[in-house]
Amino acid sequence: MISELVVTTIADNLVLKPGLWGQWGLSYLLEFKDSKGEKRKVLFDTANDQTPFLYNIEQLELDLEDLDAIVISHGHSDHTVANVEAVEMAGGCPVYAHPHCFLPRFYESKDGKRTRGGVPEGQGIAEIEAAGGQVILSADPVEVVPGLWTTGQVPRINDFEKVSQPMGGGRRIVVVDGDEVDDYILCDQSLWMDVKGEGCWVITGCAHSGPVNTVNHVAQLGGYKEIYAYIGGTHLVGRDENYILRTARELEKFEPKLFSPCHCTGFNAMSILHREFGDRFAVNYCGRVFKTGEKPSPMVF
Numbered sequence: 001m002i003s004e005l006v007v008t009t010i011a012d013n014l015v016l017k018p019g020l021w022g023q024w025g026l027s028y029l030l031e032f033k034d035s036k037g038e039k040r041k042v043l044f045d046t047a048n049d050q051t052p053f054l055y056n057i058e059q060l061e062l063d064l065e066d067l068d069a070i071v072i073s074h075g076h077s078d079h080t081v082a083n084v085e086a087v088e089m090a091g092g093c094p095v096y097a098h099p100h101c102f103l104p105r106f107y108e109s110k111d112g113k114r115t116r117g118g119v120p121e122g123q124g125i126a127e128i129e130a131a132g133g134q135v136i137l138s139a140d141p142v143e144v145v146p147g148l149w150t151t152g153q154v155p156r157i158n159d160f161e162k163v164s165q166p167m168g169g170g171r172r173i174v175v176v177d178g179d180e181v182d183d184y185i186l187c188d189q190s191l192w193m194d195v196k197g198e199g200c201w202v203i204t205g206c207a208h209s210g211p212v213n214t215v216n217h218v219a220q221l222g223g224y225k226e227i228y229a230y231i232g233g234t235h236l237v238g239r240d241e242n243y244i245l246r247t248a249r250e251l252e253k254f255e256p257k258l259f260s261p262c263h264c265t266g267f268n269a270m271s272i273l274h275r276e277f278g279d280r281f282a283v284n285y286c287g288r289v290f291k292t293g294e295k296p297s298p299m300v301f
């Protein structure tokens with residue numbers, strides 16, 4: 001069981017505090033005592049734009065020199081732009097990801113024009129390893145340090161959370177074993193941990209597998225009936241009100257005490273979820289700190 005958890009948002013779309021830079025991207029630093037009582041630091045994702053990511057680390061006076069590990073939620077550029085820089089700051093450390101995370105990805109527009117997607121150039125496995133990182137790929141859950149787990153690949157079991165192709169048309173493509181296939185972002189994974197005195201915290205990247213599928217999977221893995229905290233992306237951006245309300249209803253079954261949807265949630269879903277979850281909803285933003293034992297104020301800092 002983990003204790004003394006502190007989650008600091010390094011990168012998110014919102015800034016509600018002077019002196020930090022926002023971006024379309026995500027990165028969290030997790031500091032805690034692991035289940036054996038040892039102090040740990042784990043970085044979850046490495047943002048979309050390097051300059052604001054590095055600037056916020058400096059402004060927040062975060063020290064990444066003694067990182068125990070980096071975990072990558074999935075192979076999109078808004079979560080992986082500073083993999084190498086983070087490994088360098090750590091002086092080398094393990095980097096956990098799904099086997100599809102670093103595969104080549106493309107977006108093909110309706111008129112057939114292709115642009116590169118996925119992990120940015122220069123931030124792949126070879127570059128991470130050249131910087132002293134050890135890339136560990138697993139589709140199964142992995143215990144990153146004692147008490148902190150990845151979900152691994154999330155089973156997509158419900159009938160409504162489907163990864164759709166881009167809303168404006170076109171196609172997302174991933175190259176698997178040399179074959180170009182539709183990209184359903186199977187590499188999406190989240191972090192979860194049992195926190196002393198509170199219960200299960202779930203931290204997501206984009207939750208492309210669906211926030212409900214993700215929480216269901218964590219509940220099965222850890223044998224939970226309730227989830228204490230959900231922090232991270234939900235990928236509800238662009239979804240209609242019925243879809244968002246269904247997500248809220250399904251998540252409510254786990255009786256979360258802290259819900260901080262952010263990043264790819266979108267303004268519409270944020271406002272609906274705020275209404276639905278009331279004072280359990282907490283806005284996330286660059287520099288936000290969530291701590292065990294502290295009830296965060298919902299809208300302010």
Ligand SMILES: [Fe+2]
Pocket residue numbers: 025026076078079205206233263264
């Ligand atoms: Fe994202």
Ligand SMILES: [Fe+2]
Pocket residue numbers: 074076206208
């Ligand atoms: Fe994503």
